[in-house]
Amino acid sequence: MRFQSFWLILLLLALPFLYRHVMKKKPASLPHPDLLNKLKDKLPDIRIKSRLPLYIRLAAMVLLILALMRPQQGFVADTSNRNGADIMVAFDVSTSMNAEDFKPDRITAAKDVLTKFIQGRPHDRIGLVVFAGKSYLQSPLTTDHNTVLNYLDQVHTGMIEDSTAVGMGLATCVNRLKDSEAKTKIILLLTDGDNNAGEIDPETASKMAQALGIKIYAIGIGDPNGAPVKIQDPWGRMVYARNPDGSLFLTRMNETGLRQISALSEGGYFMANDENKLKEIFSEIDKREKTKFKTKDVFIYNEYFAWFVWPALLLLILEWSYRRFYLRSLP
Secondary structure, three states, rough: OOEEHHHHHHHHHHHHHHHHHHHHHHEEEEOOOOHHHHHHHHHHHHHHHHHHHHHHHHHHHHEEEEEHHOEEEEOOOOOOOOOOOOEEEEEEOOHHOOOOOOOOOOOHHHHHHHHHHOOOOOOEEEEEEOOOOEEEEEEEOOHHHHHHHHHHHHHOOOOOOOOOHHHHHHHHHHHOOOOOOOOEEEEEEEEEOOOOOOOOOOHHHHHHHHHHOOOEEEEEEOOOOOOEEEOOOOOOOEEOOOOOOOOOOOOOHHHHHHHHHOOOOOEEEEEEHHHHHHHHHHHHHHHHOOOOOOOOOEEEEEEOHHHHHHHHHHHHHHHHHHHHEEEEEEE
């Protein structure tokens, strides 16, 4: 709580002197003559009751002066990203992310590590794009990280038709960053497969990012030699996917393509074959993209002068009513 015009407290300090001046010159006030006989045994009370309107008016003046001082309550309301980085996450949700070379599986491990990364970047705006056969924006760039984490918690395989449209995921992120005024603009690409769908290929999307000064950190998730993937069969059972010849299907990752993506956009390529390596990768990216800045909280203030004006108005009405219907000034 603060007072915008605190200097008006001088008026409050002047009220005692005003009171003394009024008491010296104020004409006497007495109860109505018809009531005087009833009150003759209570003469001490008469003086108090005669001065009551003055006390009420002084109280009203105190409240009005407090209202003029403009009491305000402020709260931090900085929704802009003045100095931090703008980070879009392109998250692969294709079926291959169910592979169990991570515990309990790739997508769960990636979500856990990404959650901690987001929590460690309080000054950055962060957004989320998910992709499989197509790409969709889950959360726009925002400093409301709780909202981003809520969306991330709802991410799962099967939410989009299957395939791996890496280029579309990148292009959607680029589209959200193209108007950003942040000094640092980053795309974090998390995928375990090769691009095999979408109208935009990864190379084109990477060149778009490069032209806009956007870095891409490509993170390959999974064993480079591949891993089996669990899928649901027509009878609802979870089984391992198999090739047409009956052999076990293993996921494949295009490391060359991911290296090219990061090279074109001056970012970086990382390979995570287990949970600990994935944590190290996010820690490394966090260190690389630390932004040092001095910030000043932006406050918005709510006005509370009405809390004093309305009681003051009621006191003035009470004082007028008291004088009009109970007291009469002697000539």
